[in-house]
Amino acid sequence: MNAIGTSLTATAASLLLVVVAMVISWRQQLGLERSIAWAATRATLQLAVVGLGLGLVLADGAPLAWSWVWVAAMVLVGGITVARRVPTVPGLLGLTCGALGAAAAASLLVVFGFDIFPLEPRTVVPTAGMILGNAIGATVLVARRSLRELDQHRDHIEARLSLGKSGAEAVRPHIREALRTAVTPQIEQTKIVGLIALPGTMTGLLLAGVPPREAVAVQLAVMFLILGSVAITTVIVGPGVGRRMITADQRLVVPIEAPTLPG
Amino acid sequence: MDRPASPLFRLQGVEVERNGRRVLGLLDLTLPARGPIVVAGPSGSGKSSLLRLLNRLDVPSAGTIELRGDDLAAADPLKVRRRVAMVFQRPVVFEGTVLVNLREAATDLSRDEASILLVRVGLDPELLDRDARDLSGGEAQRMALARSLTTQPDVVLFDEPTSSLDTANALRIEELAQSLQDDGVSVIWVTHDLDQLERLAAWIVVLIDGTLAQEGPASEVLAHPTDAVAAFLSGGAS
Numbered sequence: 122m123n124a125i126g127t128s129l130t131a132t133a134a135s136l137l138l139v140v141v142a143m144v145i146s147w148r149q150q151l152g153l154e155r156s157i158a159w160a161a162t163r164a165t166l167q168l169a170v171v172g173l174g175l176g177l178v179l180a181d182g183a184p185l186a187w188s189w190v191w192v193a194a195m196v197l198v199g200g201i202t203v204a205r206r207v208p209t210v211p212g213l214l215g216l217t218c219g220a221l222g223a224a225a226a227a228s229l230l231v232v233f234g235f236d237i238f239p240l241e242p243r244t245v246v247p248t249a250g251m252i253l254g255n256a257i258g259a260t261v262l263v264a265r266r267s268l269r270e271l272d273q274h275r276d277h278i279e280a281r282l283s284l285g286k287s288g289a290e291a292v293r294p295h296i297r298e299a300l301r302t303a304v305t306p307q308i309e310q311t312k313i314v315g316l317i318a319l320p321g322t323m324t325g326l327l328l329a330g331v332p333p334r335e336a337v338a339v340q341l342a343v344m345f346l347i348l349g350s351v352a353i354t355t356v357i358v359g360p361g362v363g364r365r366m367i368t369a370d371q372r373l374v375v376p377i378e379a380p381t382l383p384g
Numbered sequence: 385m386d387r388p389a390s391p392l393f394r395l396q397g398v399e400v401e402r403n404g405r406r407v408l409g410l411l412d413l414t415l416p417a418r419g420p421i422v423v424a425g426p427s428g429s430g431k432s433s434l435l436r437l438l439n440r441l442d443v444p445s446a447g448t449i450e451l452r453g454d455d456l457a458a459a460d461p462l463k464v465r466r467r468v469a470m471v472f473q474r475p476v477v478f479e480g481t482v483l484v485n486l487r488e489a490a491t492d493l494s495r496d497e498a499s500i501l502l503v504r505v506g507l508d509p510e511l512l513d514r515d516a517r518d519l520s521g522g523e524a525q526r527m528a529l530a531r532s533l534t535t536q537p538d539v540v541l542f543d544e545p546t547s548s549l550d551t552a553n554a555l556r557i558e559e560l561a562q563s564l565q566d567d568g569v570s571v572i573w574v575t576h577d578l579d580q581l582e583r584l585a586a587w588i589v590v591l592i593d594g595t596l597a598q599e600g601p602a603s604e605v606l607a608h609p610t611d612a613v614a615a616f617l618s619g620g621a622s
Contacts, residue, residue: 279441280476280528284489285466285535294479371461372441 136161179242188245192229195249196221199257203358207264209376210362217260220357221253224350228252231349237342248343251322255307255347256354263303263355267362270295271375278373288367289360296363300355307351311344320344390452392417392539392570393438398447400433400594408433408444408594415589417452420561420571422585422602424578426616430594431574432473435541438572439468452538468539469532473547475524482519482527483512490534501530505560522553529560540564542573546580558584578617582606592616 139161146153178187200218207213229249231237238244271278274295281291314320319327323340327333366375393415400408408430415421423431436442437449440461449456456464466489478485486498499509505526511519519527525545532540542561546554558580565571565586575581581588585602590613598605598613609617 276472276474276476277478280470280472280478281488282441283439283465283470283472284532285462286489287462370440370443372443 175246178246183242185240185242185245188242191246192225192249193222195253196225199253199260202257203260203264206261207268209268210264210365212365213264213362216358216361216365217264217354220260220354220361221256223357224256224353225249225252227353228346228350231346232342237339248346251343252346252350256350259303259307259351260354260358262306263299263359264362266299266302267296267359268366268375270299271363271366271373275373275375282371282373288371288373289364291373292363292367293360296359299362300359303355303359304352307348311348314340314344390417391415391450392421392452394450394453395437396448396450398437398444398449400430400437400442401445406594408437408591413589413596413599415572416587417570419586420565420573420584421587421589422581423572423574423589423591424576424581424585424616425591425597426619427576429591431576431591432543433594434589434591435470435543435572435574438539438541439465439470441465441470466535467537468541469535469537470541470543471525471529471532471545473544475521475528475545477516477519477524477527480516481513482516485516485527486512486531486534488531488534493534501533502527504533505530506556522549522556525549525553525557526560529557537569539570539572542571544574544576546575546577554580590616 139157143154143157145151146157174191177183178191196218199221200214203217204210204214229245229252232244232248233240238248271292278291278295282288315323320340320343322343323336326336326339331339366373368374391414393413395413395415397412398408399406423434425431433442437444438451438456440456440459443457451459451464451468478488482502483495483498486501487493495512498512502509502511507523507526507530511523511527516524516527529540529545540561542557546557549557561571561573561584573580573584575584582602587600588602588605589599590597590605590609592612597616598610605613606617
């Protein structure tokens with residue numbers, strides 16, 4: 122792409138900035154040099170593999186089915202990522218895969234059902250990637266926050282259980298709080314979009330030479346899809362975590378060591 | 385021993401293990417309907433663990449528990465909890481007014497019924513519209529008791545309900561418990577306060593280190609304690 126003009130040499134040159142970051146870390150005695158180097162190396166390897174895979178999936182004449190397989194793999198990897206980050210919730214893998222799958226399906230249905238993008242490999246995979254990437258962060262947040270809410274409000278939950286309320290009724294106010302917390306960052310981000318930094322999709326389109334008006338229209342669609350997908354995943358995963366912390370005989374069984382959150 | 389024909393609770397071979405540690409190991413225990421029953425013992429002796437078994441907030445690792453002859457494990461836990469209410473050590477106050485709190489388990493509770501409940505626990509009915517979080521500790525505990533009565537329970541479990549209250553408020557809660565018992569609602573009260581034990585108990589269960597040390601009518605246990613119970617009674621609360 123001449124408009125962008127990226128070459129391997131140029132990419133390698135951008136590594137200089139990684140070196141700069143490492144030097145700053147060393148001079149400031151932050152102890153982050155190895156982490157920075159590992160992050161850069163891992164990102165390079167991951168993207169190289171992804172690039173090779175995408176080369177096959179997006180090749181001219183590649184069947185669309187390959188793209189859907191790629192999307193399914195992204196959902197699975199996303200589910201595994203969330204389950205590993207919140208290991209104390211039993212059965213979280215199935216729950217998050219279901220939630221991410223539902224969010225991806227709903228979003229892609231809108232994207233291709235309303236012809237926002239043409240249905241072809243080069244649009245399916247990146248669109249699903251954007252949606253899932255944002256949904257995964259919110260999913261981890263809602264799972265952790267739900268556990269924390271249940272842990273911190275054991276007394277309220279058991280008081281409601283003692284009044285003969287069901288487990289679902291007893292945890293609902295606290296799961297609702299966790300949902301609010303998980304969705305709020307995305308709402309805030311949607312509110313300030315474009316005011317501080319240009320969002321990724323729009324930036325990409327502008328760099329590719331697309332007129333600003335079209336770039337804004339696409340960015341709006343993407344933002345709304347992300348907001349919707351975050352809402353879908355959190356509204357499935359939050360109550361799902363709540364259900365998993367209540368036994369069949371309606372007792373609360375929050376793990377002793379609920380994960381802590383910064384702040 | 386003055387045992388009624390139909391005990392309130394019967395525990396057989398009950399044990400509770402938590403994280404590989406035995407916190408309660410009762411071979412057999414029969415609790416009569418006539419009370420108040422006071423479960424006493426030093427801190428960490430398994431008193432609260434026993435109480436939580438009786439309304440199925442916890443289940444035993446082994447053994448069976450019967451409520452008036454019915455196996456608790458086979459019963460609907462939600463129905464059990466409406467029959468066997470619990471008043472916790474620290475009063476739990478839900479968001480909203482006192483009326484909203486009282487309607488938590490009885491959504492169709494009328495204002496008149498709510499007022500009657502407040503009067504029963506010694507609170508002014510005018511508190512109905514007050515934010516429940518503005519109540520004092522004693523008022524909140526009495527509201528929590530009133531809330532637990534909205535399910536019209538047969539039994540009320542009190543888990544050290546006066547431990548964070550001053551003496552005047554503690555005595556009021558004790559009087560309320562006694563009046564419930566007089567009205568036919570069985571009262572099971574956990575404490576490590578020996579004065580409270582003597583004031584309130586008609587039947588005493590003493591737990592030490594998670595095992596049953598002694599049980600029986602209060603007069604009998606206090607007059608003829610076993611050596612371990614005598615040591616607890618003379619040593620005071622821990």
